[in-house]
Amino acid sequence: MDPHKNKELADLLAACGRRDRAAFARLYQAxxxxxxxxxxxxxxxxxLAEEILQECYVSIWNNAAGYTAALSAPMTWMTSIVRNRCLDSLRRPNMEVVLSGRDADEAEDPLAAMPSDAPGPLAQLQSASDARALARCLAALEPKMRQAIALAFFDxxxxxELAAHMRQPLGTVKTWVRRGLERLRACLGGD
Amino acid sequence: MKYRNKPELQDRLAAEYVLGTLRGRARARFEGWLREDAVLRRAVAEWEARLGPLTEAVAPIAPPQRVWQAIESRLDGSAAPAPRASFWESLAFWRATGLIASGMAAALLVTVATQKPQVVEVPVVRSVEVPVPSTSMQPSYVSMLRDEAGNVVFIAYAARQSDELWIKKVGMDEPGEGKHYHLWGLTMKPGEPPQSLGVIPPGEKATIKLAAVADKSLADFPALALSLEPMPPVPRSEPVGPVVAKGDCQKFW
Incomplete structure (x- = not known):
């Protein structure tokens, strides 16, 4: 996300912290x-997504004053709230994993596609300047690791569930995820 | 705590927490540590920054207007629950999100219009929840129909090259005296009424004969619906009773 947009969202969040309803409406729109x-x-x-989106925006409104721009970008902060709430919901025993009706390549390896003129997921990633490094590092991973990370993150x-879906032993899948994350960290200059 | 003074373990836990593979009790325990450990919070924030750009690869989908209305109504301190979406709003939502063609709405409107005043509210649940496939499954169509409360009450399955549709009722009441369940295919095409797939016999499990093999008789129906029809079970061109369950129909393989 470009710095200009970041600043704009951070300002809106700050205004929400001061109970500015109009700013909250703009934040929601954006x-x-x-x-x-x-x-x-x-x-x-x-x-369920609607229900969770509602809860998350109410939570964003209630916690906007506590948002610290220094710690994370506004969209990162809000996305984390939504992802965490979704993961809580997936933990409910009655939720089943659903991975049908999608093109397997796109669904499970959205980053495998090579850059092309078509605005595929990778191209979309590369269009965002701060995402280029991540796209490059993901592209450098072994396909199985990339697939496991994508399925965990997106789905x-x-x-x-990864083990069942990829038809691999649990230990193998855990290793792919762990190594994949380690390599991403090293590639992105985590140390 | 065991993770303390183990920066590698801390980082790994933070990474899997952000990725989402840290689950259940381990996740809850980790969140407990997060509340009191600034170093751990920093590790999480760093992983959120690393993986965050991935979300830009997810296609944005505009939420229906009622979501904003529900949020606004909760900001005044009134913790009133969001109004339950009515049948009509559900249809509007489908249209708004482009998940349904107007034919589906038209088909359901016919149903509603012809069976007042017993309109049942059928909230939209678009998911088809299917277990992770096993290698032994045959090429097939699967449909799970949900009732108004969102519970799966009816499952239909057919192999692509077979004209037998296997059905199972899941905790569904029998239709009662003078009534029967009827299964319909919804084409989602404008102006096209639902197509009859057949009468559901009594009992928990049954098979019904399709007009042709599933690849021909089910391929045109992105969704199925179950209605409660008066006896006798005669061939019908469209439902006259209320829709009691519906769900997507997906080609599994």
Whole structure:
């Protein structure tokens, strides 16, 4: 996300912290489609995604005053709230994993596609300047690691769900996730 | 605590927490540590910054207007629960999100219009929840129909090259005296009424004969619906009773 947009969202959040309802409406307008997309992708249910989006924005409003721009970018902060709430919901025993009806390549390896003129997921990533490094590092991972990380991140699959879906032993999948994350960290200059 | 003074373990836990693979009790315990450990919070924030750009690869979807209305109504300190979406709003939502063609709405409108005043509210649940596939499954169509409360009450399954539709009722009441359940295919195309797939026999499990193999008779229906029809079970061109359950119909393989 470009710095200008970041600043704008941080200002809106600060205004929300001062109980500015108009700023909150603008913040919602600017961010809700992205966050709803994230929630639907993880939950696979519009009704539940709506419920969670509601809760999250109420929570964003209530906690806006505590948001610290120094610690994380505004969209990162809000996305984390939504993702955490979705993960809580996925923990409910009656939620089933759903991965049907999608093109397997796109669904499970959104970063495998090479950059092209078509605005695929990788191209979309690369269009955002601060995401280029991440796209490059993901592209450098072994495909299985990349697939495991993508399924966990986008679809909210747990280790055991990953193992079932990728038809691999649990230990193997755990190793892929762990090594994949370690390599990403090293590639992104984590130390 | 065991994780303290182990920066590598801390970082790994933070990474899996952000990725989402830290689950259940381990996640709850980690969140407890987070509240009192600034170093751990920093590690999480760093991982959120690292992986955060991934969310930009997720296609944005505009939420329906009622979400904002519900949020606003909760800001005044009134913790009133969000108003339950009515049948009509549900249809509007489907249209708004482009998940349904107007034919579906038209089909359901017909149903509602012809069976007043017993309109049942059928909230929209678009998911088709199917277990992670096993290698032994045959090429197939699967549909899970949900009732107004969102519970799966009816499952239908057919192999692509078979004209037998296997059905199972899940905790569904029998239709009662003088009534029967009828299964419909919804084409989601404008102006096209639902197509009859057949009468559901009594009992928990049954098979019904499709007009042709599933690849021909089910391929055109992105969704199925179950209605409660008066006896006798005659072939019908469209439902006259209320829709009691519906759900997507997906080609599994």
């Amino acid at each position: 961010t809700s489609a992205q966050l709803f997309g994230v929630a639907i992708r993880m939950l696979r249910r519009e009704d 909210g699959l747990s280790h055991s």
